[in-house]
Amino acid sequence: MxxxxxxxxxxxxxxxxxxxxxxxxxxxxxxxxxxxxxxxxxxxxxxxxxxxxxxxxxxxxxxxxxxxxxxxxxxxxxxxxxxxxxxxxxxxxxxxxxxxxxxxxxxxxxxxxxxxxxxxxxxxxxxxxxxxxYVFPPTEEVFGEIKDWIDDNAARGLNSIIYAYSFGKAQEVISALSGYTVYASRSVIEINRTLGKFDLDISAMPLPEDLKGPDVVVAPSGSRNSPEIKKIFKAGAKSASVSGWALDDGHKYAMRVDRAFPLSDxxxxxxxxxxxxxxxxxxxxxxxxxxxxxxxxxxxxxxxxxxxxxxxxxxxxxxxxxx
Known part of the structure; x- marks a missing residue:
């Protein structure tokens, strides 16, 4: 049964x-x-x-x-x-x-x-x-587009905020962005700390009081109205969502972001x-x-x-x- x-x-x-x-x-x-x-x-x-x-x-x-x-x-x-x-x-x-x-x-x-x-x-x-x-492009191709977007933002003096689930997606994004200065929300840092006990080293820094930038921030979408994220937007930032649902035309608008990248767990x-x-x-x-x-x-x-x-x-x- x-x-x-x-x-x-x-x-x-x-x-x-x-x-x-x-x-x-x-x-x-x-x-x-x-x-x-x-x-x-x-x-x-x-x-x-x-x-x-x-x-x-x-x-x-x-x-x-x-x-x-x-x-x-x-x-x-x-x-x-x-x-x-x-x-x-x-x-x-x-x-x-x-x-x-x-x-x-x-x-x-x-x-x-x-x-x-x-x-x-x-x-x-x-x-x-x-x-x-729902057939996703190769992961390397998606991260290539994400890096190009980050570089374009940095050239304009803008921070890049990437909304990703605190557990799973956030760690994948951080791992793929080695070589970039990446900051993460508290919930992501806490997950990283637990995974570190199992030899999974996910390197991101806690958000500072004042982000000088231009840098990369990884945070869950639910944090968009937090004081920390609002402060980053005020200083100048673009935002993106990473999700398999990015293949849907309306996802970017539903998430209220500038870009959406099709990446799924x-x-x-x-x-x-x-x-x-x-x-x-x-x-x-x-x-x-x-x-x-x-x-x-x-x-x-x-x-x-x-x-x-x-x-x-x-x-x-x-x-x-x-x-």
Whole structure:
């Protein structure tokens, strides 16, 4: 049985909760990574599995103490999902081999060679960018454009403010801008400090009282109205957003920035399709984003049974007779 209920509920020989909203005592709880939308609100269970980096980040970001760490369950193995540092895919070896990707990315990053397909009977996967229009340009090309934009701003005496998630995107941007003077908001610096414990050296300086410039500032978009960012704009600055949604025409205007660059921690459409093909499952469940459209494309293009994950799916046999 696989269905949406307190995260994703899976029964395959025993009970599992994948990215639960709250951890439960009667199941194995699997936490894929430390983005807040995947972090449980409570950890009242002795059976919690995640990577060491994910555990440390959750504890640093929430103040909670959680008993998760290296996998100690003989039916579960962790695999790098390539999404953010510490993010994991989970392979459950129960009645069937079930692979849960969580959020994932197959492109090479500063901390990872990207997610690698693992053979499974059932694949539960994200479909955030599950439409054909969402195919990202090469990462090197995107950062080349970002550097050109920064250089143009500097030539005009302007600071460059890059809005990026505090965890994941911010570190990728900072790593790619080695050679530039990069300052970061407090939330980004705190994440960098935790990652430093795992030999991930992300070099950025805390924002000073007065930024002389022209320099580069990396901060979450939610900080745009903070006194520090307002002061930088007053001194002269241009702003940019880095997001996979930058492929949408309206993203730049919705984010109220001067430029938008298509850079994502998620797999794009071509990666999603290629991943399914290489895993070669009998059945795929999609969730997030364009789940219905992507499930249809899996059926039409790969001839693999697929459906968006819903609440209260009865059993795997509802979809294929021999799975």
């Amino acid at each position: 696989i269905y949406l209920d307190n995260g994703i509920s899976v029964y395959s020989g025993r009970g599992y909760r994948l990215d639960p909203k709250r951890c439960v005592r009667d199941c194995i709880n699997l936490i894929s990574h430390a983005h807040f939308d995947h972090v449980p609100s409570s950890f009242n269970s002795p059976a919690i599995i995640c990577s060491d980096i994910t555990r440390s980040l959750i504890e640093a970001r929430t103040g909670s103490s959680i008993p998760c760490g290296p996998c100690s369950c003989e039916t579960v193995t962790l695999h790098d999902s390539g999404h953010v540092p510490g993010s994991s895919m989970f392979l459950i070896n129960g009645d069937k081999r079930i692979l849960y990707t969580g959020d994932f990315n197959t492109r090479k990053k500063y901390f990872s060679d990207g997610a690698k397909p693992v053979k499974a009977d059932v694949l539960i996967m994200e479909s955030t960018f599950g439409r054909e229009k 998620h797999a794009d459409y071509s990666e999603l399709i290629g991943f399914v093909e290489k895993v070669s499952p009998d059945l795929v469940f999609t969730l997030h984003g364009f789940d219905k459209e992507f499930a249809r494309d899996i059926r039409d293009k790969l001839d693999i049974e697929a459906a968006p994950l819903k609440k209260r799916h009865l059993s795997l046999s509802n979809f294929t007779g021999d799975v």
